[in-house]
Amino acid sequence: MRHSLFWPAFALTLPQALWVRQTARRFADAEGPTEGSIDGPDPLRLCGIGDSIIAGVGCRTLNQALIGHTARTLHEEVKRGVHWQALGRTGSTAGGILRRLVPQLHEQTMDVFVVSAGVNDLTALKTLSKWSASLEALLRALHAHSPQARIILLGMPPMHCFPLLPQPLRAVFGFRARSFDLTASDLLETLDFATYVPFDGDFRPEQFAADGYHPSEASCAEIADRIVDAFAKR
Numbered sequence: 001m002r003h004s005l006f007w008p009a010f011a012l013t014l015p016q017a018l019w020v021r022q023t024a025r026r027f028a029d030a031e032g033p034t035e036g037s038i039d040g041p042d043p044l045r046l047c048g049i050g051d052s053i054i055a056g057v058g059c060r061t062l063n064q065a066l067i068g069h070t071a072r073t074l075h076e077e078v079k080r081g082v083h084w085q086a087l088g089r090t091g092s093t094a095g096g097i098l099r100r101l102v103p104q105l106h107e108q109t110m111d112v113f114v115v116s117a118g119v120n121d122l123t124a125l126k127t128l129s130k131w132s133a134s135l136e137a138l139l140r141a142l143h144a145h146s147p148q149a150r151i152i153l154l155g156m157p158p159m160h161c162f163p164l165l166p167q168p169l170r171a172v173f174g175f176r177a178r179s180f181d182l183t184a185s186d187l188l189e190t191l192d193f194a195t196y197v198p199f200d201g202d203f204r205p206e207q208f209a210a211d212g213y214h215p216s217e218a219s220c221a222e223i224a225d226r227i228v229d230a231f232a233k234r
Contacts, residue, residue: 006179009172010125016169017123024164027211029090030056030065038071040081045108046071047085049101049142050116053154055088058209062086064217069224070114077228093121094134102141109146114227115139115153118180122156122173128183136187143193150234152227153188155198156181157215163205164212195230199223 010017029052037043048054048067056065071084087101094117117138121131135153142151159165160174181198188196205212207219215223 006172006176009168009175013169013172016166020165020169024213025211027057027209027214029088030059030062032061032063034062034086036063036068036071036084038075038082038084040075040079043081043083044074044078044111045083045085046074046112046114047087047105047110048114048116049087049105050089050097050114050154051092051118051120052088052090052214053116053157054086054114055090056086057090058211058214059217059220064220066116066215066220066223067114069217069221070227073221073224073228074112074231077232088116091120093117093124093126094131094138096120098134098138098141102138102145105145110149111146112231113142113146113149113151115142115151117153118156118177118184119159122159122176122180128179131180132183132187135184136191139191139194143191147193149193150231151191151194152230153184153194153196154223154227155184155196158199158201158203161203161205162213163208195234197223197226197230 053066056062059065062068067084067086071082075082087104097117139151156177159177160170185196188194207216209216
C-alpha cells in the first residue's frame with residue numbers, strides 16, 4: 001500500500017520533475033585517470049562500478065572522488081597496496097551498468113567491488129520489482145566475474161535532502177528512495193557475497209557538491225569510511 005502512494009504523488013509533481021530535468025546544470029565527470037595504484041604489500045584489487053557517483057561528478061578529480069578516497073582509506077585500514085579502477089557512467093541504471101560497464105572489467109578478478117546504482121532507476125520510474133531484478137542480475141554478474149570478491153552496494157542517497165529538488169518533488173522522491181532502499185536491503189539479505197551500506201540520516205546542504213545533487217569531496221571521504229568499515233567487518 002505504501003509503495004502505491006508514490007504514483008499519484010508523483011503525478012502531482014510531474015511539472016516540477018520536467019522543469020528540473022530541463023534546467024538543472026550538468027556537471028562533467030571528475031578528471032584524471034580511471035585507474036591507479038597505491039604501493040604496498042599484497043595489493044588488493046578494488047573496482048568502483050556504477051553511475052555518476054563512481055564517475056566522480058561533483059568532484060574535481062577521481063582521486064578526490066569516492067573511488068580515490070576508498071582506495072586510500074582501504075590502504076590505511078588493511079596496510080596493503082591497492083590497485084583501483086573506476087567504471088562509472090553518468091545516467092546509468094542497474095541494467096545499463098550490467099550491459100555497458102560489466103563487459104569493460106579487466107580479466108583479473110577483483111577483491112572488492114563498490115557499486116552505486118538506483119537513482120537513475122528511480123528517476124526512470126522503474127517499478128520496485130524491475131529494480132530488484134535488475135540489481136540482482138548486476139550483482140550476480142559481478143560475483144560470477146570475481147567469486148571471491150566482496151561486493152559493497154551503496155544505499156540510495158538521501159533524495160529527501162537534495163538541494164536541487166524543489167518541494168514537494170524532493171519529498172516524493174525521498175519517499176520513493178526509501179522504498180528502493182528497503183527493496184535493495186531485502187535483496188541483499190539473500191546474497192551472502194554482498195554487503196549493503198545505507199546512507200543513514202540526513203545530509204546538510206553543505207555536504208553536497210555545487211550541483212545540489214551529488215556528494216561533495218568531503219562527503220565522499222565520509223562514505224569511503226563506511227565502505228571500508230563494512231569491508232573490514234565482513
